[in-house]
Amino acid sequence: xxxxxxTLLRRNLKLTPQQRIDQLAEMQRFAAALAEAxxxxxARR
Amino acid sequence: MTDYQKALQTLRDGQVRFxxxxxxxxxxxxxxxxxxxxxxxYARSTEDIAHLAxxxxxxxxxxxxxxxxxxxxxxxxxxxxxLNFTLDTDFGPLDLLGEVTGGGGYDVLLPHTVSxxxxxxxxxxxxxxxxxxxxxxxxxxxxxxxxxxxxxLLAASNE
Numbered sequence: 789x790x791x792x793x794x795t796l797l798r799r800n801l802k803l804t805p806q807q808r809i810d811q812l813a814e815m816q817r818f819a820a821a822l823a824e825a826x827x828x829x830x831a832r833r
Numbered sequence: 834m835t836d837y838q839k840a841l842q843t844l845r846d847g848q849v850r851f852x853x854x855x856x857x858x859x860x861x862x863x864x865x866x867x868x869x870x871x872x873x874x875y876a877r878s879t880e881d882i883a884h885l886a887x888x889x890x891x892x893x894x895x896x897x898x899x900x901x902x903x904x905x906x907x908x909x910x911x912x913x914x915x916l917n918f919t920l921d922t923d924f925g926p927l928d929l930l931g932e933v934t935g936g937g938g939y940d941v942l943l944p945h946t947v948s949x950x951x952x953x954x955x956x957x958x959x960x961x962x963x964x965x966x967x968x969x970x971x972x973x974x975x976x977x978x979x980x981x982x983x984x985x986l987l988a989a990s991n992e
Contacts, residue, residue: 792985793865800863801989805949805958809837812860815867816834 835871835925838952843924845954847888850876852942853958854933854967859979861949862961863986866979870926874959876939877931882912885929892922935970936963961987 800808837857844851853861856868875885886909894907897919905911907920916931932938936945936959945963948955959967965983968976 792982794985794989796865797863797982797986797989800865801986803863805861806951808860808863809857809951812857812868813834813837816869819867820834 834869835927837871839924840871840922840927841952841956842954843888843892844873844885845956848884849888850881850884850939851957852939852946853956854930854936854942854964855928856979858958858964859983861951861958862964862983863990864979864982866982870928872928872930874930874933874936874939874942877912879909879913881939882909886912889920889922889927892924894918894920894922894927897921897926933967935967961990 800811803811841853851873853871853873855870855872856864856866857871859866860868875881886907889907895901896903896905899905907918912918918929920927920929933942936942942959942963943957945960946957947960949958950956961983965980965987968980968983
């Protein structure tokens with residue numbers, strides 16, 4: 789498939805559905821931490 | 834963001850009949866896309882609606898994006914009068930859909946589900962071909978973006 793990173797999908801397919809949901813929650817926490825860091829950096833300017 | 838464990842256990846413990854759709858279903862099938870809420874299609878019999886109202890009552894359900902203080906009560910009459918609800922709860926955003934574009938209600942979707950073991954129990958999740966159909970029917974830019982990956986997942990799972 790063009791424009792789809794099959795390496796990431798194949799890696800995900802080796803995980804259980806539970807592990808995939810856990811990974812999603814971890815990514816969300818990381819994204820929230822990045823957003824918070826961005827907010828703090830803008831406030832310091 | 835949604836606490837998926839708490840959300841799914843709340844619905845399951847409350848004997849709510851529901852099917853996970855949307856981004857979390859895509860994740861469960863292997864998608865790499867980030868999603869921020871939980872979308873479920875819920876059954877709408879009188880008994881199901883009573884179970885749903887009772888299950889969510891302790892979790893402060895309130896309409897998402899609506900100013901605080903409105904006389905909104907997520908009880909059985911409200912659920913019966915309405916259909917689709919986008920809520921904030923104390924475990925995060927939860928979208929409760931009585932019907933979904935391209936898929937209909939709970940009973941229509943039920944034959945197109947798989948039972949996944951999530952957070953220590955079974956959880957019905959829409960299957961990949963139906964998820965693709967729902968995304969295509971929804972047709973929003975984010976759904977269109979997700980389609981290529983879901984179709985690649987379907988192809989990979991059939992290899």
